[in-house]
Amino acid sequence: xxxxxLIGNSHLAAFRKGFNSVDLTGLDVEFFLLAGENYYRMxxxxxxxxxxxxxxxxxxxxxVEQITAMNGRASIRTGAFDxxxxxxxxxxxxxxxxxxxENDIDGVRSAGARRTMSRAAYDAFLDDIVDxxxxxxxxxxxxxxxxxxxxKPRMPANIAGAAPxxxxxxxxxxxxxxxxxxxxxxxxxxxxxxxxxxxxxxLSFTEQPAETILPSGFTDARFADVMIGQGERAQLDVRxxxxxxxxxxxxxxxxRLRGEA
Amino acid sequence: MKSxxxxxxxxxxxxxxxAARTPLDPGDIYTPKFPIAPSTRILTAxxxxxxxxGRALRGAGFGVIDTEPVPDILDDEVAQRFGYRxxxxxxxxxxxxxxxxxxLAEVDGTFTPALPVWERDGQFHDALRPxxxxxxxxxxxxxxxxxxxxxDCVRAAVEACDLVVFTFGLTEAWEHRATGTVYPTxxxxxxxxxxxxxxxxxxxxxxAVRDDFLAVRERMRAANPEVRFLVTVSPVPLTATASGRxxxxxTAHSKAILRAVCGTLEAELDDVDYFPSYEIITSPSTRGxxxxxxxxSVTAAGVATAMGAFLRAHGQSPDLPPRRxxxxxxxSPITAASARDVVCEDVLLEAFAR
Numbered sequence: 001x002x003x004x005x006l007i008g009n010s011h012l013a014a015f016r017k018g019f020n021s022v023d024l025t026g027l028d029v030e031f032f033l034l035a036g037e038n039y040y041r042m043x044x045x046x047x048x049x050x051x052x053x054x055x056x057x058x059x060x061x062x063x064v065e066q067i068t069a070m071n072g073r074a075s076i077r078t079g080a081f082d083x084x085x086x087x088x089x090x091x092x093x094x095x096x097x098x099x100x101x102e103n104d105i106d107g108v109r110s111a112g113a114r115r116t117m118s119r120a121a122y123d124a125f126l127d128d129i130v131d132x133x134x135x136x137x138x139x140x141x142x143x144x145x146x147x148x149x150x151x152k153p154r155m156p157a158n159i160a161g162a163a164p165x166x167x168x169x170x171x172x173x174x175x176x177x178x179x180x181x182x183x184x185x186x187x188x189x190x191x192x193x194x195x196x197x198x199x200x201x202x203l204s205f206t207e208q209p210a211e212t213i214l215p216s217g218f219t220d221a222r223f224a225d226v227m228i229g230q231g232e233r234a235q236l237d238v239r240x241x242x243x244x245x246x247x248x249x250x251x252x253x254x255x256r257l258r259g260e261a
Numbered sequence: 262m263k264s265x266x267x268x269x270x271x272x273x274x275x276x277x278x279x280a281a282r283t284p285l286d287p288g289d290i291y292t293p294k295f296p297i298a299p300s301t302r303i304l305t306a307x308x309x310x311x312x313x314x315g316r317a318l319r320g321a322g323f324g325v326i327d328t329e330p331v332p333d334i335l336d337d338e339v340a341q342r343f344g345y346r347x348x349x350x351x352x353x354x355x356x357x358x359x360x361x362x363x364x365l366a367e368v369d370g371t372f373t374p375a376l377p378v379w380e381r382d383g384q385f386h387d388a389l390r391p392x393x394x395x396x397x398x399x400x401x402x403x404x405x406x407x408x409x410x411x412x413d414c415v416r417a418a419v420e421a422c423d424l425v426v427f428t429f430g431l432t433e434a435w436e437h438r439a440t441g442t443v444y445p446t447x448x449x450x451x452x453x454x455x456x457x458x459x460x461x462x463x464x465x466x467x468x469a470v471r472d473d474f475l476a477v478r479e480r481m482r483a484a485n486p487e488v489r490f491l492v493t494v495s496p497v498p499l500t501a502t503a504s505g506r507x508x509x510x511x512t513a514h515s516k517a518i519l520r521a522v523c524g525t526l527e528a529e530l531d532d533v534d535y536f537p538s539y540e541i542i543t544s545p546s547t548r549g550x551x552x553x554x555x556x557x558s559v560t561a562a563g564v565a566t567a568m569g570a571f572l573r574a575h576g577q578s579p580d581l582p583p584r585r586x587x588x589x590x591x592x593s594p595i596t597a598a599s600a601r602d603v604v605c606e607d608v609l610l611e612a613f614a615r
Contacts, residue, residue, distance in 0.1 A: 095332035102330075104410075106403065115329055116410040118403075120396050121343040125331060128339045 004029045004257055005081040007051065009039040010240060011088025011152055018246025027257055032076045034067055042067065044137035049079030051137075081145055083257050087249075089149040091194040091205070092129035093187070094168065097155070099125060100186055101172035109182030130193045140201040148204040148256060150249065153241050154187060156224030157214055161236040169238050177218055184217030209252035212245060223248070284547040285562070287540075287570045294527070294534040295489060297424060297575050302326050304349040304422035308356045308430020310495035310538070310559065312347050317568035318426070321577040325349065326421055328414040344393030349418040351411055353390040356430040358473040359443045359465060364389070365480045368416045375440040378404045379453030386452040388444055397452065420484050425477075428538075429519040430495040432465045433502060433511070447503070462503045464515075470522045478533075489532045494519045496542035498557050538567040 004027050006015060012033050019029070032051070034042060041059055044051045052075030053064045064074045078084055103117040104110045117125075139147045155173045162169035176183055195205040207213075212223050223245035226237040255261035271277035272289055282288050297303070303325045305315035319325045326349040331340050340346040344353050355361050366372035367389075379388045384397025385404050390411075398404050435447045438461045449455035465473075474492075481488045494516060502511035520539060527535035542551045542563050549556070551563025572578065 092334070095334045098332055106398075114410065114413060116407045118343070118394055118398055118407070120394065121345075124339055124343065125335055128335050129332065132334045132336075 001028045002026060002083060002257060002259070003081045005032060005076065005078060005084045006030070006087055007032045007084060008087030008150075009033065010035045014153075014241040014243065014246035015087055015250060016246065017243035018248075018250055021243070021247050022250045022254070024250075024254075030076075030081075032071055034070055038063055038066055044078065044139065045075075046138040046141050049077050049142060050075040051078045052076055079142060079145060083146045083148070084139075084142075085148045085150050085253065085257075086135075086139075087150045088152045089135075089205075090133055091149070091151055092133040092190060093152065093154070095129050095132075096126065096186070096190050097176065098168075098172050099129075100183060101176050105182075105186075108186055111179035111181055126190060126193060130190070130197055133194070134197060134201075135203070140203055146204070146256075148206060148253070149198060150253070151191065151205070151207040153208055153223075153239075153245065154213060154217065154219045156221050156238055156241075157216065157218040158221035158224055158236065159218070159238050162238045163235045166238060173238070177216065180216035180218070184213070184215060187217045204256070206253070206256070208245070209248050212241075212248050219245075279544060279546050282546055284544070284550060285566055287544070287566065290537055290541060291570055291574045293574050294531075297323065297491075300324060301423045302421050303424045303426055304418050305426045306348050306352065306355050306361060307426075307428030307493070308495040308497065309354050310430065310493070310497050311354070311426070311428035313559070313564045313568060314426055314428060314493065314538070314571075315348060317564075317572060321572050323577075326418045328417045328421075329411070342395060344390065349422070350414040351390070351393055352415060353392050354430070354445060356445055357432065357434045357443060357465065358427070358429060358470055358477060359434065360389075360445060361427065362473045362476050362480075363443055364415060365419065365477060368412050368419065369480070375437040375442040376453070376459075377408065377442075379448065379451075381452035384452075388448075388453060391446055391451040391453075419481065422481070422488060423485065424489050424491060425481055426491045426493075427477075428493045428495050429470070429523065430497070431499065432470065432515040432518050433499065433504060434463050434465070435460050436463050437461075464504055465518070467518050467521055470518060471525065474522065474526060478530075489534070490526075490530075491534045491536055492523045492526060493536045494523055494539040496539045496551075496559060496563075500557065536571055538571070541567040541570060 006012060006029060008015070008031075012031065016031065033039075038060060041063055042052050043054045043057050043059075045054045052067050052071075052073070053059055054075060067074050099105075099117075099122075100109060102113060103115045104113040105117045105122045106119040108119070108122060135149070155169065155177070157177060159169050159173040159177050162173065164170070191205070191207050198205045208219065212220055214220050219241065223241050224236075224238065226240050226242050227234045228237045229235050266273075278288070299322055301324055303318060303323055305311055305318065305325060307314070315325055327346070328349060329345060329351040331345045335346075337346060344351040347353070352364060355364070363372060363374070367374060374389055377388050378401040379386045379391060381397060384399065385401050386394060386397045387404050387408055389408070394407075398407065434443050436443050438459060443463070447455060448460050478490065481490075498512040499508055499515060502508045504511045504514075506514070516539065523535045526533040542559055547563075551560055551566065552558065553560050
């Protein structure tokens with residue numbers, strides 16, 4: 001039996017929703033999660049391999065309570081697992097998408113943006129963004145544990161339905177979806193560079209499976225029909241994906257988790 | 262016996278105003294002519310010392326315009342290598358007010374620079390801002406296209422601004438003989454080739470500098486009749502002079518003209534204020550401690566002292582806050598205390614010095 005730990009924030013919800021629809025024979029899967037900004041306050045103790053609220057690490061006063069309420073304990077011993085998948089990992093796509101939306105970039109994208117950017121500047125900025133989003137915790141120091149970072153989902157093709165208060169989506173996502181030339185290749189480029197950097201530390205990175213991504217580079221809207229709120233106040237959630245997305249991701253991860261990839 | 266020098270405040274006497282003060286506290290050397298509100302939209306430009314001014318203003322939360330922004334997460338050094346995050350648009354250092362006047366005319370379509378593309382090692386540079394693409398661009402057309410987009414951004418900055426902060430740097434410059442096009446660097450320094458038949462050395466005098474500023478002011482007031490100006494003189498000496506004089510004499514000449522123009526403008530025009538960063542750095546009270554070992558670059562302590570005096574005079578804290586970073590990022594907050602290099606074409610000039 002391979003012991004698998006899925007760590008994540010709100011993006012782990014899609015995995016949980018699809019969990020029971022995937023044949024996970026041979027895998028013993030646990031979840032460890034926390035939503036919101038405090039997710040990023042959880043730390044990994046390289047000695048004990050405990051992940052969560054770690055003694056001796058400065059943390060917000062309610063962190064222990066929040067983690068315990070969600071998981072029944074304040075931390076989890078990651079060294080007890082064979083494979084850890086960190087779901088919803090930020091790899092700089094937010095900054096990168098803004099860069100794409102606001103600039104025509106030589107050799108990358110020409111969509112009539114007001115500003116232009118050279119390929120040299122783009123390359124330097126892309127590498128720097130990747131650098132800024134490398135994991136802060138010493139995941140590569142876990143003996144005998146495979147660690148995979150699973151990217152936060154790409155913006156959905158139905159992003160035009162974003163609520164008015166979704167400023168980033170309205171400022172960047174919608175313009176990109178309307179003129180998407182070069183976006184798919186650029187997002188692949190970002191992911192490729194991030195994966196290469198993690199690989200040098202013995203860590204893996206993967207994005208959502210290809211079948212969930214349209215040629216435009218956006219997530220197929222059929223994986224993004226999640227609504228938030230009730231009744232007349234219900235709004236399309238353009239940041240989180242549905243159970244089908246979770247199924248697709250878990251299915252794509254299976255060979256890796258079973259050591260077949 | 263009565264004397265007009267009796268009973269003046271301490272700041273009026275050299276002994277109490279300068280000799281007795283500590284170098285790190287310039288005291289009440291600066292009294293703002295007008296306040297700068299956090300909502301004021303500020304355009305910054307000038308010689309490389311202006312980068313410090315802009316950084317201090319941004320750090321203190323003033324509304325410095327940036328019409329060519331890049332993501333916050335980017336490291337300053339990486340962004341600034343390509344001319345981003347230095348000024349209100351990506352025009353690089355503007356050492357002479359003539360160059361700013363020319364830039365505004367180019368924005369308006371009333372001026373077309375001569376020889377705007379310079380080549381080096383098969384790559385092409387914007388002659389009017391040769392450092393913003395350190396490796397150049399593959400084709401001259403790329404330079405032209407990028408410049409057109411840049412001029413739109415300059416126009417947006419001009420139209421948005423309430424306050425222009427300009428640091429006068431030099432009086433010496435190189436011009437295209439036939440058209441008077443002025444360049445920020447000598448041809449052949451970063452790119453291009455120096456041909457004495459095509460290019461000429463100029464050393465602008467008092468009237469030229471003053472006239473150029475007044476022309477800039479008129480253009481800016483056309484965009485916003487309420488616009489105001491804060492001028493400074495860079496305390497950074499010339500790296501080299503082509504005037505034939507000793508570089509120290511040439512520096513004194515250049516700074517004297519710039520300082521005199523600023524003094525006149527500040528005295529005659531209600532919408533122009535002068536901030537004495539030049540005096541704070543060069544004061545005999547500092548005994549040269551605000552200059553680096555090359556006796557030219559201003560130290561981090563010098564910048565902090567000058568800009569601290571500016572911010573305090575405007576009711577702001579000189580303790581600059583760290584730039585916001587995402588929690589998930591591994592990027593460390595950047596503190597104000599860290600000394601940072603400014604991007605100066607001057608280092609290249611220095612490389613040419615024997």
